[in-house]
Amino acid sequence: MNSGDTAWILVATALVFFMTLPGLAMFYAGLVRSNSVLSVVMHCVAVAALASLLWLFVGYSLAFDDSVGGMIGGVGKAFFSGITTDRLSGSIPEIVFAIFQMTFVIITPALIVGAYVERIKFSGVVILSSAWVLLVYAPIAHWVWGGGWLGDLGVMDFAGGIVVHTSAGVAALVTAAFLGRRSGFPDQLQPPHNPGLTAMGAGMLWVGWFGFNGGSQLAADGGAGMAIAVTHIAAASAALVWSAIEWIKFGKPSLVGAVTGVIAGLATVTPTSGFVGPVGGLILGAAAGAVCFFAVDVVKKKLKIDDSLDVFAVHGVGGILGTLLVAVLAIHALDGGGVLVESGTVGSQLGVQAIGVVAAVAWSAGFTFLILKVTAVLTGGLRVDEEAELVGLDLTAHGERGYDL
Amino acid sequence: MNSGDTAWILVATALVFFMTLPGLAMFYAGLVRSNSVLSVVMHCVAVAALASLLWLFVGYSLAFDDSVGGMIGGVGKAFFSGITTDRLSGSIPEIVFAIFQMTFVIITPALIVGAYVERIKFSGVVILSSAWVLLVYAPIAHWVWGGGWLGDLGVMDFAGGIVVHTSAGVAALVTAAFLGRRSGFPDQLQPPHNPGLTAMGAGMLWVGWFGFNGGSQLAADGGAGMAIAVTHIAAASAALVWSAIEWIKFGKPSLVGAVTGVIAGLATVTPTSGFVGPVGGLILGAAAGAVCFFAVDVVKKKLKIDDSLDVFAVHGVGGILGTLLVAVLAIHALDGGGVLVESGTVGSQLGVQAIGVVAAVAWSAGFTFLILKVTAVLTGGLRVDEEAELVGLDLTAHGERGYDL
Amino acid sequence: MNSGDTAWILVATALVFFMTLPGLAMFYAGLVRSNSVLSVVMHCVAVAALASLLWLFVGYSLAFDDSVGGMIGGVGKAFFSGITTDRLSGSIPEIVFAIFQMTFVIITPALIVGAYVERIKFSGVVILSSAWVLLVYAPIAHWVWGGGWLGDLGVMDFAGGIVVHTSAGVAALVTAAFLGRRSGFPDQLQPPHNPGLTAMGAGMLWVGWFGFNGGSQLAADGGAGMAIAVTHIAAASAALVWSAIEWIKFGKPSLVGAVTGVIAGLATVTPTSGFVGPVGGLILGAAAGAVCFFAVDVVKKKLKIDDSLDVFAVHGVGGILGTLLVAVLAIHALDGGGVLVESGTVGSQLGVQAIGVVAAVAWSAGFTFLILKVTAVLTGGLRVDEEAELVGLDLTAHGERGYDL
Amino acid sequence: MKLVTARIRPDRLEPVHAALMEIGISNLTATEVKGFGPEVDHAEIHRGAQYQVAFMPMVKIESVVTDDLVAQVVATIREASTTGQADRSHIWVSGVLSEETGEAKP
Amino acid sequence: MKLVTARIRPDRLEPVHAALMEIGISNLTATEVKGFGPEVDHAEIHRGAQYQVAFMPMVKIESVVTDDLVAQVVATIREASTTGQADRSHIWVSGVLSEETGEAKP
Amino acid sequence: MKLVTARIRPDRLEPVHAALMEIGISNLTATEVKGFGPEVDHAEIHRGAQYQVAFMPMVKIESVVTDDLVAQVVATIREASTTGQADRSHIWVSGVLSEETGEAKP
Ligand SMILES: Nc1ncnc2c1ncn2[C@@H]1O[C@H](COP(=O)(O)OP(=O)(O)O)[C@@H](O)[C@H]1O
């Protein structure tokens, strides 16, 4: 066991959990109306707690136990069975690997929260998220990282472009379409009630992402440092590109826009961060800022889907974009290091990456829809009534009020 | 010296300090009325600063210098005398151990802040907290961790169930009873002015607790990883149990309830986290959620004590519960590792744990009462006048206002 | 490569970035009026993104590539060229050193934001900050840390008293003077709109500073632990001294005062933290609390400069104070360790320190003024019009509103 | 001149404003208020305790209009503030002795 | 119909509301306001500078009541809003020409 | 007694208060309100979408004054609330039937 590597992954675990609570909770909370601010935070807390226990019960085992035909892990590690403190996974104790991975299964369904704010029943959140962790997240994580067929195929996903962002982004889009639009969408919506809160959450996500991508190296070495450098550069570059577009298009760069750019850059660089150098990060960030900016418009105005906090446009599109660009950017090396694509194989690697994306999109879309159908039956309709939507979920679902200043 | 272990404890130091500022300050600030929000934060800042200096002056020495009859340390390490940068304590430099421990002495009196909000004089906070650090915290820390009689007896307290949570919880109850109830208690109180702020503070406490319990392993190894896993599972499980009770009892699970459950789970697992496996954490969390939920009611409605932010019900009861359950849960091993209780010795270990609890309760209650008596004389009455209580402490004690939106 | 040291510097990188986002952004945001709160956050985000990219492009190279006559580095490391994952810098990978240093170049121009709030054009922020990073920060960093003439002279600046705080403080003063006062200065200003937010930001800065000063040791050892201990003690001691002065002078210690004391203590101890022991920190903190308190008054009432959030009085004065006191305090050793000044050489070391300060002050003042002149031309006047200042920058520059509660 | 004051649900502000715009009333002052009333009786739960909360967040709108428009304005507000469910809007009219707007001055 | 308006201390809202409930007045609108007045003169201190703050946070309550109840309502408010100390409540009554409540409409 | 109500820009509150103090009117209630009006038409941008925002944050001030002072008070407010630019202040006066202040009671 390497104590330096272990120290780093212990900290990365804390950093990634910090991304969800309070990071993502604050980020999302600032974007909704003030009468549903607590409900969003409550969703994040509940999803975090549920996903953690399910991971312990069987999720980790399904993702990382010996593969059953490349599709799913066994149940031999259910309840962390056999993971004693001295059992290693590479240079770190397996328990450290298991809890580091636990923080990923926490944030993935929490990302989906942004799709259904201000109108979903809390019981629906509980059922949907629980089922989703087991039926969507665990298999896809197994395929890519747990010894499954996508990993065998050679798909490159450093820190979760497919596993986390594509799968969550697609689930968000499906959920938003299933649930229907908020009253007032798209013209009569209220603007974010507290953009400063959103920016603070974005800052925490940015910091936490150092653990997300840097920790995925599973060692405290130059590779982890490079992953963090690439990650950071992509975030900065995406923020500036998004702001520049707004400045040109609307005459004013907004704070919400700048930090949305940050998140778009971070989501996009995730699958790539361990395979490219800083210039790769620069390019990915710029692409993310531009592509995700226009994706927001497409979802809202063309698809007319009320994916309320733009989960698909930012995470889904960003994750897919980054996953595909790996094949191209990794050959240049761009002063980075790690596993590189041979220049002769860009085409075939791109094919492999596309297979990974398509598989995750199809699986996530299909099972999310199925889960939604069942959940809607179990909850007697996923949506709250119109009155509750107008009064806000804080009071109607949780009996509390966001602010009494 | 092991640089990996040192790296981890340096970070754990930052994480535990983060629990108090801004974590606990935000957690508490959201729960009070908006006209006393700053005073609560000011209490946390002042307590943190005072406890830090007192720890340097003599506190560390009293707790960890060579024992004088098992009751208290000497003054040989006053002003960190002799703790040069190359002096070791186990596999890490002693200075790192000393500042890691400093973050514990910061949060313990800060926890008590929750008992006396909205009505105490600031001078009272200063005197009470300072005296308490030296007369209550330092001796109890010595007994358990510094080579004192409880440690010799074999009491098991991994990260401070006795030293931190029991001692602070009891002090809170005594202080609240001594100070009297807020006007309006219990029927006419205003609800928390900003539950979202409380939840964000809870998220920070949750993250920081990884350093609290994981750092108490004093090494970056599988034991630290397991302690974090156990800690996290307990928090998640307590949150869900607390929410479930509210859902059944009131028809709505509240955010404040869920995050109070989180803290209850974390306080309860603290003494146990290094001795059990994840299933132990699950059980402890569930117990914490249920027991602390009802303890809140008992303190408010039976004892009719205005322990305003439920410090005793959450930290005191949780700390005691976890300390006693160690004796039972540690035998099962529950896939964990570390020091285990032999199954034949459960009874005697339970006795030892009970002795530890009783000693801490008695000492903390007695000295807290004594300190309160003296402080009340020195400050001409610990409570502000009725007018100041109504107008709020922000304006009357600090000349500031919480929000000018 | 030492994986423990690497783990610690990876984390320190996250901690120092956390200081800027969300730490400093929150600290500053709470101090302004509610109609310019977002603009302050936006400034911090934009400055962070710009400084990061410029650091990659050429900044790091200018600061740390082989020296050209002791004045500036070359361009051999532009775009992190040659910094592969296995290239070392001491016991850690150079890429880790480069990103750790990147977090310093982020926070330094972000500190200056406090000087020009509520009245500057956003385009001005963009140009000013970008030019400043290359023309002021990079050279001074080179002089002191990158093999330049001040380092050769033997100047002692552990973590940036000269490079960060003096240079930013002076730039802030010059910028504030150049820009002119806010309407209403000094009698008719509105008090901070959200002191609690400021305190939470201060808490994050405090925690992050453990990485700032402790990370500057570039190793996970007793020296890092001692630097953190000294840093923390200075913060605590400065907070108490500042509060005591307010309590005596105004009858009430304020929260904004206490946390300003914290920051003053932290800025002051920065150049010294690796050279003294805890008692040195205690003295530095007390000096910081008193000197910076009065410096605030001098700038506001004597100089009548609207350095709005007291950047010069806190960071500039603190940084200079600490830089000079190194020469005196380091001889005592004060139980610390590391490089010490021989007692016979206090005078000459003081001279060297003074040269360092004077050089940084002159360079920063001169180039900041030059940059401001050019920026004012490019932006058609740095200031927004009176109407926009009254309505607030959030709506007029970013099209957003801080709070819709 | 009359002052028309109405207390409406917060979510009705937007439709009421739109409806008033359509009949040519573009000027309006809105204030966030707490409405107490017999029909308000929800509970907030915190830490096992229920707080009876007697008020609902409401919005008060005020508009100074000429006498001939009063009836129309009141009717418009009433209609636009009505939802399918229990209506909590409440409107009253009072006299205004004189008025002057910024536009009037030199 | 008359409109009774009172400006009271924020902490008196609860007792005033309770007292009005007892005399059968359950409807009430409360607004958070800033009260300026000669008796207000505290200072806020920030970073070594004192800000004179001329106002106190107060609550304005409004209730439309029938003419016969005006005197009783005013007296009730005055009493329930009085504390041991300097009283800062201020009450005035103005005319209401017409009123309609949500209940009235079809 | 008359009630003078004015809606002014938030940044004019301080000068208006100061000007009223000078003519001996020290009592004043200020409320944060949203002013809707034809001249308000800025847009807020979020995530690529523009929100038309029809209101501006304004402050409403109210003062109960004796009849002889009304004209002077209105003039003072108008003057102090006027900026170089488009003025958005709006003032109206209504009748007050009775008034009582805390000072009056035993
Ligand atoms: N009747 C009214 N009730 C409330 N506010 C009003 C009223 N009339 C005007 N205002 C406000 O006062 C300001 C100037 O009003 P006015 O001169 O009537 O507007 P305009 O001439 O632009 O139609 C505007 O901001 C408007 O919103």
Ligand SMILES: Nc1ncnc2c1ncn2[C@@H]1O[C@H](COP(=O)(O)OP(=O)(O)O)[C@@H](O)[C@H]1O
């Ligand atoms: N006199 C009043 N002053 C202020 N608000 C009122 C008044 N009367 C009614 N309201 C409000 O208007 C709504 C409907 O009022 P009303 O029809 O009088 O109530 P109810 O018939 O339920 O007693 C309620 O929300 C109430 O709070």
Ligand SMILES: Nc1ncnc2c1ncn2[C@@H]1O[C@H](COP(=O)(O)OP(=O)(O)O)[C@@H](O)[C@H]1O
């Ligand atoms: N005309 C008014 N308009 C608004 N508020 C008022 C008015 N007159 C008094 N007040 C408020 O009511 C309280 C008592 O008022 P009053 O007895 O007139 O004051 P004083 O006698 O101290 O001049 C004060 O807080 C004052 O701010």
